[in-house]
Amino acid sequence: MTTTPESAINDTRKAELLSTTVEHIDIRTFDARPIVDAMAKMSFTSRDLARATDIYNQMLADRDCTIFLVVAGSTSAGGCMDLYAELVRSNMVDGIIATGASIVDMDFFEGLGHKHYQALEVPDDNTLRSLLIDRIYDTYIDEEDLQNVDHTIAEIADALEPKPYSSRAFIREMGKYLVEHGKKDNSLVKLAYEHDVPIFCPAFVDSSAGFGLVKHQVDAMKAGRPYMVLDAIADFRELTDIKIKAGVTGLLMIGGGVPKNFVQDTVVCAEILGHDDVQVHKYAVQITVADVRDGACSSSTLQEAASWGKVNTAIEQMVFAEAGSVMPLLASDAWHRGHRKGQEPRRWAKLFENAAANQG
Structure with missing residues (x-):
């Protein structure tokens, strides 16, 4: 009698659990305008979402408005990845502030x-660990694939001149890498590189990028050579520079936390730098399931942020909903209304390339 090796059993079990891929929603394939229009005549979260969608459309219709997409949480893994990519491709956002996990x-x-x-079943998490499967609620990631990301990040860092980089500058190198070696055209990082849309991750190393960059640094130290470093201050300075030059700005925020507070703080930072005429963010939408019982709302509510001089309370909307269930409606509605069609892209990433060229 022969027995099946445990490794083969584990491989079979892992293949079973990783058998159904998450399919990202395509906002171009359905027109959400009728349902959003109908929701505007309802109450509760439905009406909140309709008003938030209207505010986003106001941002798009305002020819002077620079729009920041602000992303925290796991909606990219859950099926919104192509949605965010389409906003970049269709010139519907001008800059991105996100968590490292969302980007990396x-x-x-x-x-x-x-x-x-998709996690069609959720066995004991210790079992998942033994199979090298990571879990995000009801979504799985193959840990071995994730380690490939870690090593790729280290490879990119190894190839760079050993000097300080903002997260924006490093993520741009990631986009360039995907242009040359990527396997997916519909990548936010790749499209942002191609469309000169800057991406900022104020907590960049809180992701797989952190593991790869630590490896880069440790390997360089062992070899006695210099290494690249991330400059968090440059992140803040660069994003504030965009805010100063942009004038009118709008925020489309999914989740909250560090990305949300980071982009709002640019107004205060500009004032500290002597730009007393800087405008607060004129438009603001936040989709979140957080609340204020812990003294915040995964960073301050939009109304509260007005007390800090960050946002305009006249054109803002909180939507208390799981973002993966409402963002497809908001984004599809805005995409089909097409307020930005024919508008020249702002290409804010060029601002820093031009500055570097002038310094050189």
Whole structure:
């Protein structure tokens, strides 16, 4: 009697669990305008979403408005990845502030050809660990694929001149890498590189990028050579520079936390730098499931942020909903109304390339 090796059993079990990929929604394939229009005549979260969608459309219709997409949480892994990519491709956002996980563990991860998987069942998490499967609620990631991302990040860092980089500058190198070696055209990081849309991750190393950059630094130290470093101050300075030059700005925020507070703080930072005429963010939408019982709302509510001189309370809307269930409606509505069609892209990433050229 022969027995099946445990490794083969584990491989079979892992294949079973990673058998159904997450399919990202395509906002071009359905027109959400009728349902959003109908929701505007309802109450509760439905009406909130309709008003938030209207505010986003106001941002798009305002020819002077620079729009920041602000992303925290796991909606990219959960099926909104192509949605965000389409906003870049269609010139519907001008800058991105996000968590490192959204950019690295999710988008760059799929840009390298890896997938997220639906958890059709959730066994004991210790079992998942033994199979090298990571879990995000009801979504799986193959840990071995994620480690490939870690090593790729280290490879990119190794190839750079050893000097300080903002997260924006490093993510731009990631986009360039995907243009040359990527496996997915519809990657936010890749499209942002191609369309000169800057991406900022104020907590960049809180992701797989952190593991790769630590490896880069440790390997360089062992070899006695210099290494690149991330400059968090440059992140703040660069984003504030965009805010100063942009004038009118709008925020489309999914989740909250560090990205949300970071982009709002640019107004205060500009004032500290002597720009007393800087405008608060004129438009603001936040989609979140956080609340204020802990003294915040995954960073301050939009109304509260007005007391700090960050946002305009006249054109803002909080939507208390799981973003993956409402963002497809908001984005599809705005895409089909097409307020930005024919408008010249702002290409804010060029601002820093031109500055570097002038310094050189």
